[in-house]
Amino acid sequence: MQTVYDFQVKMTNGEQKSLREYEGKPLIIVNTASKCGLTPQFKGLQELYSKYNDQGLEILGFPCDQFNNQEYANIDETMNFCQVNYGVTFPMFAKVDVNGNSTDPLFKYLKEQKKGLLSSRIKWNFTKFLVDGHGQVVKRYGPTIKPSIIEHDLAKLL
Template sequence: MKTVYDFTVKKTNGDTESLRDYEGKPLLIVNTASKCGLTPQFKGLQEMYDEYKEQGLEILGFPCGQFNNQEFDNIEETTEFCQLNYGVSFPMFAKIDVNGAKADPLFAFLKEQKGGVLTKDIKWNFTKFLVDRKGQVVKRYAPTTEPEKIKSDLDNLL
């Protein structure tokens, strides 16, 4: 059975990283954007990371500009913006597409595992996928779902 651990992703410096590095940890995988009305969710995501990282939680951020081009073109601008404005210390990865022919394979898998309402496509920035310690997608959250609302589901995985 395929899991998220079967995927390799591109880091902000262009190197690749196997998600096998996160094996055994609950994950929250999020497509992010720096210039979106939902961007303040970075604050809640960072607070969640601070609260749960000692229990193994990893939050993985994947910048995406597919929705009204609300992400910087330069990944250094993205990471600097996230760190300066929201203190983001969880891993951020290279900018990707989450829908269409060029969709990142990880996000194609996530969408296949947990489709959205009416369609499997991601409708907007800050769609979130909760992954258990075995690498299985257990829940998908709408972009407007605040990170605090995920805590009860996360508690079940810790």
């Protein structure tokens, strides 16, 4: 049976990283954008990461520019923005597509595992997927669901 650990993702430096490195840890996987009305969610995600990282939580951020071009063209600008404005210390990866013909394989899998309200399509930035320590997608949260709401479900996985 396939899990998120079967995927490789591209790091900001272009190198591939196996998600197997996160095996046994609960994950929040999120498509992000630096110039979106929901961008302040970085603060809530960082708060969860700071609070629960020592208990195993990993948050994996994937910048995406598919929704009204709300991400910087240069990944270094994205990383700088996240660190300077929100103190982001959780892992951020290379920019991905989450819909369409060039959907990143990880996001294709995530969408297959947990569909949205009316379809599997990701509708906007900051769609969040909660993954258990076995690599199974437990829940999907819409873009407007604040990270603090996830804390209740996350606590069950720690």
